[in-house]
Amino acid sequence: MLQSALLKQVIDAVPDGAAVIASDGTIRCVNDAWRQFSCANDGDRTSYYVGENYLRVCRDSSGEGSELATRIGAGLSRVLAGGQEFSAEYPCHCPSEKRWFMVIAKPLDLDGARFALVLHRNVSAEKRHEIEATHAEQNAKNLAAIVATMPDAVVGLDLEGHITSWNEAAQKLYGYDRSEVIGRSVEFLFPPDSSKSVGDHIADIVSNGLRNFEVVRQTKTGQRRRIEITAAPIRSVSGEIIGVSNVNRDVTEQRRSEQRLRDVLDNLFAFVGVLNLEGTLIEVNRAPLEVAGLEVKDVIRKKFWDCHWWSYSPDTQTQLQDACNRALAGELVRYDVQVRVAGEQLIWIDFQLAPLRNEDGDIVNLIPSGIDISDRHAALKALKSSHDTFRSLVEHSPFGIYTVDADFRIAHVSDGARKVFANVHPLIGHDFADALRILWPEPFATEAIGRFRHTLTTGEPYRSPRTIERRSDIGETESYDWKIERITMPDGRPGVVCNFYDLSERQRYEEHVRFLMREVNHRSKNLLTVVTSMARQTARGSSPDEFVDRFSQRLLGLSASQDLIVQGNWGGVTAKDLIRSQLNHLAQEVRCRRVKIAGPDLMLTPGAAQGIGMALHELSTNALKYGSLSVPDGTVAIGWGASQGDKIFHISWREHDGPEVTPPEKTGFGRTVIERMAAISVGGEVELVYGPTGASWTLTAPLAQVVMSAEAELP
Incomplete structure (x- = not known):
C-alpha cells in the first residue's frame, strides 16, 4: 500500500x-x-x-x-x-x-x-534574516553606546545647522546640557569674530564629503577653545544627505604644548631639523643657526651635508651621506661627531638621524638632531685617561689585586696576583672556592672561603696582616698580608676585592738578617777571642813600641780577611781573594814578580778564611823579615786544591832562593797561628819545615770543613 x-x-x-x-x-x-x-x-x-x-x-x-x-x-x-x-x-x-x-x-x-x-x-x-535583524539591532545599540561614551564631543546637525544630537562629551566640552541645545542653531557656539557661518561649513561638508579642519569655538562660560573637527554627511536609507555629523576634539592644550615645544627647541642649544627624502634641509630650529652665526636662508633648501656645520671635512660629509642612506632604509642612526660653529671652531655633538613615517608606515622625512656633548666628551676623555692610568697602576702594581663576582667566580686578576694563581686553569671565571682548594690545604682553604662569603654577604671587611701557610700546589710555605672588601662590580651586583702583599721574600729576608745577626754575634765573639789572644801573645817579650807595630800589623791582616767575609755577606771567601788580601801589605813589585799563586776557584767558609788568612799573614811577615822575601832574588809559591777524590783540601806556602831558616827558639803568637790556629779552624793538620832556602808550610783538612757546599750557602 x-x-x-x-x-x-x-x-x-x-x-x-x-x-x-x-x-x-x-x-x-x-x-x-x-x-x-x-x-x-x-x-x-x-x-x-x-x-x-x-x-x-x-x-x-x-x-x-x-x-x-x-x-x-x-x-x-x-x-x-x-x-x-x-x-x-x-x-x-x-x-x-x-x-x-x-x-x-x-x-x-x-x-x-x-x-x-x-x-x-x-x-x-x-x-539569516532573523540573524541580520538581530545584528542590525545590536549594531544600532552599539553605535548609540559608542557615541554616548566617546571621549570626543559628537554633535549632529540637520542641513540648516540645527543640533539634532548632543552626547555627554559635548556637554562637558561646551558646558551646555542636551536640553539646552537640541533644536538650536549651532552658531551659538561660534565666537563673535568668526569668519564663517554654519551654512558655509555645511555646504563645504556636503560638497566635499569627509573633512578635517580646526576652528575656534566658545563655551558656555565664554572660554575660547581650539577645536579640531572631523565632519561627515549623514545619509538616509535611500542615500539622501539629511544632516551632518561633527566629532569635536579640544586641541587647545595640544596646540599650546606644541608652541611651548617650539619655544623650548628654539631656546635649546640642540640641533633639530627636517630633511626631505633627497637629503635637503627644509626646516631647522633657531639654536644651531645662532651658534654658527647663520640665517635660515643660508641653509634651507641646501643638501644637509653641504651646510656650514659639515662642510669643513669631506670625510664628515661622506659619513653624513651614508647615515642618510641608512636612515632611508629604516635605520635609526646615532654617533658622536664634530660640527663647525662660528669662528671655525669645532664642537662635539651626539648626533641622531631618524626616519619619520606616515600612517601607512612609509618614510616621508628624515629628522636630524644633535646635542652638544663637548664637556661630556672632554670628561670622558679625561675619565678614560684616568681609568687607563689607574688600570696600569693596578695591573703593574707589585701588590696583588683580584676580584670575585657575585656568583663567587674569579673576575679580574692583576699582573701582581697572577703568580699566585699560576696553577689555576682556566683562571678568569673559575669557581673561587675550587681555586682556593687548589692553592691551600684544609682547614685554611675552608676558613678563607668563609671569610670571602661573609664579606660578600654582609659587606664587613677583613684583614689578615700576616698569614703563613704551606701551599698545596707548590709545597712551599708562603706569607701574605691580605685584606678583602665588598665592592660594586661593573654589572651592578656586589663582589669582593682582595688586596694582598707577598711577604714571603720579606720573611726570607728577615730570616736571613736574623741568621746574619747570629753569625755576626758568633763571629764577633770568636774575633774578640782571637784579638784578645793575639794581643796577649804579641805583648809577651815585646817593648811597647814593638807591640804597637806588630799588633797593628796583625790586626790589619785579620781585618782584611774580615772585610772579605763581610763583603761576601757571610757567604764565604774565594781562596784567591783571601790570599791576595793577606799579601796587600807587601810592596807591589814583590806581589807581582816574586809571589806566584795558583789553584782552582774554591769558596772557603768564613771560619776557614779567618784561620787560613791569619796564617798567611804571619807567613808573609816572617818571609819579609827572615825568609825568601828578605833577599832580592827570593820567591814564594802559594798553591791550593783538592785531592783524594775531592775529599781533602790542601794549601801550601813554599819559599825559594832565600836564606837558610831555623826554627825559632821561642814559641810566640805567630808560630801558634801558623802551626796550631789554622789547623784548629778547619779540623786539619799543619806541616812546617824550616829549610836551607826558606820555610815550607802545608795545611791539609777535610774538604767539607774548608770549602762551602751548595747546601751550606746562605739563602
Missing part, C-alpha cells in the same frame, strides 16, 4: 524532503526532494536510506549534535506512539554556506496502521 502510485504522487508533490516512517522507526519511502538532497550532499544514492531505522540512527548519534539527535528521536517516538505533531530546528552547514532546517513529524494513519510523515524543511533564508 505504501508503494501505491497515489501515495508516491502525494509525497513527491511536497517541496520539503519527506519520508514515511513505520511504527518501529523503519523508513518505508521517501520523496523526490529527499532523494535530490541525498545526492547533492554525498548521501546514499542507492536506496536513499529506505529500510534504515530512523530511530536507531538518532539513538546511535554521538559527538557534536548528538543531544539534538536524541531529542528528535524522542519526539518522533512520541508521534509514532500516538502523540501530536513534533518539530525542531537544527543546523546543517556545508562548506559553501551556512544552512538551517526544520524537522517536522506528523502522525499518519494508513489502513489502521500508525505511521509518521517526517519533513525536513530548509529555513536558512528565514534564519
